[in-house]
Amino acid sequence: MTYDKELAAAKKAASLAATLCQKVQKALLQSDVHSKSDKSPVTVADYGSQAVVSFVLEKELPTELFSLVAEEDTGDLRTESGQETLQRITKLVNDSLGNEEVYADTPSLSTEDVLRAIDHGKSEGGAVGRHWVLDPIDGTKGFVRGDQYAIALALLDEGKVVLGVLACPNLPLASINQHSSESSHDKVGCLFFAKVGEGTYMQSLDGSSPVKVHVSAIANPEEASFFESFEAAHSLHDLSSSIAKKLGVKAPPVRIDSQAKYGALSRGDGAIYLRFPHKGYREKIWDHAAGCIVVTEAGGEVTDAAGNPLDFSKGKYLDLDTGIIVTNKKLMPSLLKAVRASIEEKVSSL
């Protein structure tokens, strides 16, 4: 199975959704009346992105049985108070699709068409058949701050991730570790994509030629830097700091939102990603499926804190032991040891 046409459709869908999201984020940041508590811009972009991805996948792959596991549902948009938002989403989606040459002749979508496209995302996933997995805006907190976020799309086939695409509209094309000139950091917008057995590639969102990427080859943790969530509520920063200390990592943590962390790691910007949610939190498959294949196809490893690979075949949730750790094959054994020791220390100090 080559998944060629699926990958082409996924890249197109994620790129178009990224354009829609950038438009909303720019307007949001320029708006004088923008208040942090106003959730409506992010809501509009979230739904709009999901509608665009759903529409493009269905249009590009008409012969396939279409199953999509996605974050948003239309409950609120079907209420009376949701009508204004629905109108805004519909206009945004039509503007985005109309700008794309191949869809220019497609009749405008009605609000009903948009609701239908979003509702396609109701699938539960699982171990049988094919399921698309979508996070229409991963890193919503980063999106609102004007920082990193990603559109993350993956395909599961018989419970395994077989392709993944990560659109990271604000990620610099140059490594975020290099102290390169200001101008190269000005260029942002990365599209990472991976197919099982075929490696990971990165291109610019505005369409440069893809280049193959590899995770960092660092074997000495003293030279490594590590990623973690920007939001302390999403991952225990004190636990990562204890693990990094045990490993001998010298650099401070690089904190960025969303699966842009997986993308950056896949091209060697940093060597380790640590994620330890607070007790009771259940990870969703759309927060990791695309990132996971982008890193593993670039030569990295993604496991839970006990060293088990992530299992995407159980429906919407990942049943995990404690957290998620990501690094290259050389560093994984010592990382796992440091993780175990730090978790044991934490437990015995309670």
Ligand SMILES: Nc1ncnc2c1ncn2[C@@H]1O[C@H](COP(=O)(O)O)[C@@H](OP(=O)(O)O)[C@H]1O
């Ligand atoms: N308490 C929590 N612990 C861990 N992850 C959480 C969380 N609350 C939300 N998240 C998830 O963390 C994701 C963002 O990850 P990161 O911290 O790497 O930016 C969110 O994705 P969304 O922004 O799509 O909701 C959300 O799914």
Ligand SMILES: [Mg+2]
């Ligand atoms: Mg998410």
